[in-house]
Amino acid sequence: MTTPPAPSGYRGRFAPSPTGDLHFGSLLAAFGSWLLARRAGGRWLVRVEDLDPPREVAGAARRQLDALHAFGLVPDEEVAWQSDRSDLYETALARLLRDGNAFFCHCSRADLASVSGIHRACVTRQPRPDPAVRLRVPDGSVVAFEDAIRGHVEQDVASEVGDFVLKRADGFWAYQLAVVVDDAEQGITDVVRGADLLDSTPRQILLQRALDLPTPRYAHLPLVLGPDGRKLSKSDAAQPVDPSHPVAGLRAAWARLGQAPAAIAGERDVPGLLARAVAGFDPALIPAQAARPHEMS
Numbered sequence: 001m002t003t004p005p006a007p008s009g010y011r012g013r014f015a016p017s018p019t020g021d022l023h024f025g026s027l028l029a030a031f032g033s034w035l036l037a038r039r040a041g042g043r044w045l046v047r048v049e050d051l052d053p054p055r056e057v058a059g060a061a062r063r064q065l066d067a068l069h070a071f072g073l074v075p076d077e078e079v080a081w082q083s084d085r086s087d088l089y090e091t092a093l094a095r096l097l098r099d100g101n102a103f104f105c106h107c108s109r110a111d112l113a114s115v116s117g118i119h120r121a122c123v124t125r126q127p128r129p130d131p132a133v134r135l136r137v138p139d140g141s142v143v144a145f146e147d148a149i150r151g152h153v154e155q156d157v158a159s160e161v162g163d164f165v166l167k168r169a170d171g172f173w174a175y176q177l178a179v180v181v182d183d184a185e186q187g188i189t190d191v192v193r194g195a196d197l198l199d200s201t202p203r204q205i206l207l208q209r210a211l212d213l214p215t216p217r218y219a220h221l222p223l224v225l226g227p228d229g230r231k232l233s234k235s236d237a238a239q240p241v242d243p244s245h246p247v248a249g250l251r252a253a254w255a256r257l258g259q260a261p262a263a264i265a266g267e268r269d270v271p272g273l274l275a276r277a278v279a280g281f282d283p284a285l286i287p288a289q290a291a292r293p294h295e296m297s
């Protein structure tokens with residue numbers, strides 16, 4: 001019998017966008033963030049990032065939550081839905097505007113094409129009825145952080161990204177603002193997610209600084225690539241996971257997290273497998289790099 005870890009202040013989360021059914025990459029993010037939270041004796045939350053109705057698939061959020069349940073990955077608190085949280089984003093945006101850190105922008109994508117889409121100054125003379133709001137990113141805004149899996153990460157946000165959108169011209173909230181506001185409001189100490197979001201993290205750290213919010217620890221899990229070597233996306237229905245065979249899905253995710261198959265061998269039901277997984281999990285084994293499916297153990 002192992003002693004359960006002491007209760008800790010660790011708070012992790014899984015934050016799917018309901019743009020399709022749960023696929024193997026999202027199962028990996030869910031299982032990886034759950035394992036790290038459990039191992040730390042912390043809490044694990046689920047937040048549905050339903051802020052982009054044009055990209056949403058009807059019923060996907062419910063199916064994702066049901067699938068998590070089938071995999072035994074049950075949140076410790078009530079599920080948060082971003083579509084219910086506009087007031088929080090509105091307050092944060094008002095503060096950024098008031099402090100001069102954000103500005104209304106009338107530039108269209110076409111206006112910015114000649115500068116590779118990187119906004120450093122407004123270029124349009126054509127006011128739009130529906131301006132976007134961007135964060136002002138001063139020249140020389142280089143952000144560095146230590147990722148628990150990838151190590152040192154550094155990005156010059158001004159030259160590589162530019163002033164980025166907080167509220168879109170179509171009126172929807174941008175992911176970057178909502179995720180920063182929610183992670184802080186929910187007291188998240190550890191963000192564990194796929195490496196496709198690695199290059200969003202410096203933007204999120206800049207926003208945390210502008211809003212005087214704490215910066216959580218970050219861990220970016222390896223991507224899962226499709227047979228063609230490209231990353232799987234949630235809208236790519238090619239490899240949805242099968243919630244009616246949860247043990248098989250968890251085993252595959254366990255292996256992809258670099259963990260020894262022997263640690264969970266022989267388990268045929270989800271609770272038994274999860275208990276052995278928590279006891280045998282070694283975060284130091286998580287690989288930093290993506291592998292193609294045929295390279296997976």
Ligand code: GLU
Nearest residue numbers: 015016017049179193197
């Ligand atoms: N909603 C994002 C996605 O599904 C993840 C956000 C996050 O983990 O920060 O890709």
